[in-house]
Amino acid sequence: MKFRIFSFIIFTLLCFGQNVKAQQCENIIEDNLCNYYSQILGYQVKEVFNTKVFDLIDTWLNTPYKYAGKNENGIDCSGFVNVIIKAVYGNSFGCSSADMYNKLPHVSLKNLSPGDLVFFKTRGRRISHVGMYLGQDKFVHSSTSSGVIVSDLNQPYYKKRFAKGGKITLDESTTSVSK
Structure with missing residues (x-):
């Protein structure tokens, strides 16, 4: 910094x-x-695409994973994404990755823009993981094995489990995340 x-x-x-x-x-x-x-x-x-997002990533990078964690001692995937969205957009939505998935319009991999969310089905058929797309097929997330890291969507594990992207748009009158 x-x-x-x-x-x-x-x-x-x-x-x-x-x-x-x-x-x-x-x-x-x-x-x-x-x-x-x-x-x-x-x-x-x-x-x-947004210096505030990158500054937050810099701050949280390598923070350990902790289920339902929401601080520097440990954070899970949805907690991490909510921290970024709250700090950057002044809003948060959903406690779980599935809640977030249900509140955003869906986009395909090829239509992702930096700042959009990426959703994965890591446990069967339901949405169970979320991260933020950074561009160039990279995304930041809190992984159960490594904590907050940057990963590549082309890695076989993520490629196989990618479900959809979630388009983040801003309502100019309220500056909140909207569908």
């Missing part, structure tokens, strides 16, 4: 000190953020 703030200040000073156009400055800052998050998340981030 300190690295990101320090880098932001340096690049901002460089941009204004050299009279670089605003768009070029934004590109430099965006590239720096992508590089920073690429190092943290372990894959080449091409776009930071």
